[in-house]
Amino acid sequence: MVDLIFTVISLIVIVPLALFLGVIYSYLLRKLSARFQWRVGPMLRMYGDLKPLLGTTRLLQPLYDILKLYGKETIVPDVSRRRLFVYSPFLSLFFAVAAIFFIPFPGMPLLSGVPYSLIIASYLLIASILFTILGPVASGSPWAAIGARREVELFLVSELGFVLSLFAVAIARQSLVIWEISSGGQSLYLALLTVTAGALMFVAMLGKLHIKPFDMPEAEAEIVAGPYTEYSGKLLGTYYLTKVFLLYGLVALFISLFLPPIATDVLWLPLYIVAAVVLVFLLTSVQVLNPRYRIRNAINWYLKVAIPLGVLNFIIALAIWLVV
């Protein structure tokens, strides 16, 4: 009973917490890439003379941007399939939020202990991304169609890496429950797997989050705003919100799967934050150092890197399973 109440409370707490952390991560992403680019970025401490106008800090700038969208008029194109067009962002958000329930946070196991939670979490993440494709397709804009097509292609290959790395870990740890994986111990072999499968997961994350060499679905110079071309106001805001949750979810999943004990006890929290920041920093540096690939190059790259790496992971995982 106590357990149940704790779980319910933590489920309620995790949503604002995930939102907050997701916003902080996006802030970091923006701030760091700004500093890489010799810009200022959203201010942590506002200039003295602008304080009365803009507040002391702009730490929550990504959130303000989303809130601003919620205050704007929403336009639904005549030619769109109205129902799908309108519901997709919300479904996408719903699945993203549902996915984070299955990913542990230090001190809060949430639902990660349920059987097959790894599979559930990965399916929910996939569902969330699927709805960022379906909605645009329903909008009837050629740009959205091209964007969605690119998104599908990219999604297929990045998903491959994602799934391969998840299951390599699952095989090595002999468990499909995230909680079990993340509370498991570390050994030299497992650390090796963490590096290889972690690298694979990292490149898959690049594709899922549209980090720079793989942001062709949103390539504004080529296809306007890609999938989001026809979206505006609240619907667009919802998509952006989804992105924030996805960012949090993927970072949390990465930490809980590949840096095992960190995501379990509340005492690990500082280390958790450090790991998350490092991960965001890595994502940012990839983001700033690369131009965008053509979709074909990107797929070739994934096939060249993800498949061999995935196969390698499997071999390592199997070896660990059989030997250890």
Add this chain to the structure above:
Amino acid sequence: MSTEIKILKQVLSKYSKPMTLTYPSGVAPDRRYSQIPEGLRGIPERDKDKCIGCRACYFVCSGRATSIYDKGEKRTVEIFLFRCTFCAHCQEACPEEAIKMTNKFEIAVPNREDPAARVLTELDLLKCKNCGTPYVTRKLVDRTYERLMEKIDPIVKETVSNDYKKLDGYCPDCRRAYGVDLDTHTKKYVWLEGV
């Protein structure tokens, strides 16, 4: 990969400070106009005491920003800054060097009619001694006289000077009418009636 790392090094090593500058006229006094170079060609300003209202700036103005109009006893020389191209043609053309380009640059005002969007100079017009119509400024008459005296052939200087003084302060119409009296006039078939 190695190129990317080299770029990363470049980016991080030298420029850890952002290049963004704050807007030059921030509220803080130390930041105010800190990045404006000395020679910036900004708003042209006119020295009221030097300006003689000669219209030279009006004729050369490349943006047609300058306009000159007389109203009552005042002549207004105006530069409408929204049209000004800051070309400094007026500065070059002004015979009195009354116009100076300054390095002020903020001309944005909420309203076209705002006086801050204009450089206005009001000059007093000289009233004709004879008929009382205002025509040009006192200074323009004086400067013309001075210039004339500088340039003129010494043989006729005396005569011209005398004549000039006789009709000093007469408007062009009156001067035409009373010019018959002058020594320099040809006086061929014209005489003055009733004077």
Add this chain to the structure above:
Amino acid sequence: MKFETAPDVAEYVKKEIYPDGLEYVPLRENRVIVKVAPGDLTKVAELFVKKFEARLIHATAVDLELKGFEVLHIYDFSKFKDRLVVIVKAIVDKDSPEFPSIANITWQATWAEREMKELLGVKPSGMPDPRHQFLPHEWPNPVESGSIPEGYKFDGSTTAKEMYLPLRMPIEEAYQTLIPIGPYHPGVIEGQIVYVKVEGEQVVAADIKTGFHHRGIMKLIERRGYNKGAFLAERVCGICSAAHGLAYITCTENLYESEVPERALYIRTLLAELNRMHSHLLWVGVVADVIGWKTGFMLTWGLRERVMDIIEAITGNRVNYGIWRMGGVSRDVPQELAEKAKRTVDALREECAKLLLLVADHPVVKSRLIGVGPLTRAQAYDGGAVGPVARASDWKIDVRIDNPPHAIYDPKVISWEVITDDHCDTFGRTLVRVKELLVSCSIVSQCLEYLAKTTGDIRIKPKTVPLGAEAVGLNEAPRGELAYYIRASDKDSSLPHTVRIRTPSYRNNAIIPLMLVGSNLADVPVVMGSTDQCLACTDRLEVIDNRDGGRKILTWDQLVNLSRRASRW
């Protein structure tokens, strides 16, 4: 410095180049007018283009009121004699202003002839592409130079909708596969439409329509006069304003017996090159942005900002320098400033060299640029490419060497070289621009060195412009050759009768469709960007369909099949 005219230049043209002209009139600075009968225009074009390989600079027409229209073809003959430009003139009747089109002989005249037709209502007969250039396609055809005459019937032979179809496809098909890039598109900041027809992501046909920007600056200069014209000319384009200023001043100074002090010439070169530096940096940034590399964009624009600061300190303005005057420049560069600027420029050169070569070496950048937007030398010549686009196709043309403007570009005084590259693609264009930037840096620092050491006059009062004089002024803008043609009024010595501007983007934009065909949709903005288009100055359509081009014609079903195959791969 005085600008000399060779005394026997008219005879030379008569003897060596074209013997059967009606009249030969030498102008200042080795420009020669050859008057011919309208029927001979094609013959002359054939001879000049095919035999002499002379470049057509521009084709235009002048309205001579009662005397009729004067058709002008301006050719560059600088290969044969220093600075030689031949202006072929033919007078056509006002009532039936017809003359043969030369676009079939040299493709590059297409846009010029379409423009002529629109601006003046003359009728080049036998044009391969008679559609409108600036005006909307559905505009009544043809346009008259004045108002539409009474009783005039609109040409109803083609409907507006059909005229919109650039690739001459049935209406139903066209709307399904055409992707309009523009008029407002985030990849191309300025307004124009490029229609691309895609199969999957492969471009099979492309077409360009301009005319969203026409501001009538040429007409405005005709109203304002020579002195104020310089400021207007600068405002044709905000990025290459110095190039426009210099070309305009070169042209007006060719109208009268001009003389310009040495120091002013150095200051002009200095500004033109600083302008080129910031324009090329801007371009590298824009291409980085178009291929999605915000960091590259920020870095290059960060460097550009420092060039802008130097310009601001020297001229007092960042964008439109406003220092161009007939007979010199309006503002001197003080010695201390020159020294200070020289130090900055030298430091900047180091950084640019390091950073830009790194950028050009980035593997993803390379994969996005190599082989994209190919343009062979023959295509470049026939299409009339100019500037870095031509030089990246290994065609060594540079107005600064061939036909220098009124500034210092003498290789004996300032050491510099013309950069060419044989990649013939976007990567080549990038390399050319990056290297040119470094060359510009060294020109700038040589000029600053001269300015820091010497003092002197910067301006000589211009003489009155003779009535009816004519001149051509050329300059190498950052985007390529820029040409001004001015004809002085017959009545008023302060007003030009005709001003014609041929901007480099006008030429380079015309060949964009040529480069687009065969590329990937993702590369369309890159290719468009690679010519460094400046639509503010261009503003004008071309159809290239390599599938229709006499080789293969696809039906709709075949297209669908192909596109399905393409998206399956």
